[in-house]
Amino acid sequence: MSQPIYLSGKEISLDDNSFIVTKTDLQGNITYANRVFMQITGYREAELLGKPQNIIRHPAMPKGIFRYLWQEISAGRECFSYVNNRSKNGDNYWVFANITPVFDGTIKMTGYFYCRRKPKASAVAKVNQLYQHMLEIEQQHQGDRGDKSLQWLLAQVQQEHGSYEKFILGL
Numbered sequence: 001m002s003q004p005i006y007l008s009g010k011e012i013s014l015d016d017n018s019f020i021v022t023k024t025d026l027q028g029n030i031t032y033a034n035r036v037f038m039q040i041t042g043y044r045e046a047e048l049l050g051k052p053q054n055i056i057r058h059p060a061m062p063k064g065i066f067r068y069l070w071q072e073i074s075a076g077r078e079c080f081s082y083v084n085n086r087s088k089n090g091d092n093y094w095v096f097a098n099i100t101p102v103f104d105g106t107i108k109m110t111g112y113f114y115c116r117r118k119p120k121a122s123a124v125a126k127v128n129q130l131y132q133h134m135l136e137i138e139q140q141h142q143g144d145r146g147d148k149s150l151q152w153l154l155a156q157v158q159q160e161h162g163s164y165e166k167f168i169l170g171l
């Protein structure tokens, strides 16, 4: 049985001028983390290197968002998203994130570069509403890996904004 994930209920906020940066290999294992990442998550470098990026996964994040993210970056496209993450002590923090595939100078993809900053509160409120609904869909379809909730999200935003990217960048 998996252990319950401890959440403190305390939200921490990034400074206006801080950037959180990590790099990963193609599997999403951390190969570099900057100081801001270590400060905000409470992990030391030795605890992070080689670990999967889902070390900071928050249970309130829908699977469908990660489905989208992996779909885009593994196809070599950069992508943007709002992500709620969990620090080591159970606090949470929201970020506005950009993930960019890294190429080796030829067409070979070697990993991902992940940079995030403080999000606008109004944007978090908007995506949080959508994420709540995605979580409900995921509860109704246990075993689904996020395809159904992602389909729902994409249909919502395409109708109103044309694409997921236009929606996210317009928030």
Ligand SMILES: Cc1cc2nc3c(=O)[nH]c(=O)nc-3n(C[C@H](O)[C@H](O)[C@H](O)COP(=O)(O)O)c2cc1C
Residues within 6 Å of the ligand: 023, 024, 027, 028, 052, 053, 054, 055, 056, 057, 058, 061, 063, 066, 083, 085, 099, 112, 113, 114
């Ligand atoms: C560059 C990169 C950055 C990622 N950033 C996050 C992140 O900030 N938070 C997170 O929970 N998952 C992140 N992921 C996705 C995780 O690899 C994983 O798919 C996700 O946490 C879902 O975990 P699960 O498969 O255990 O449910 C990232 C993946 C990559 C490649």
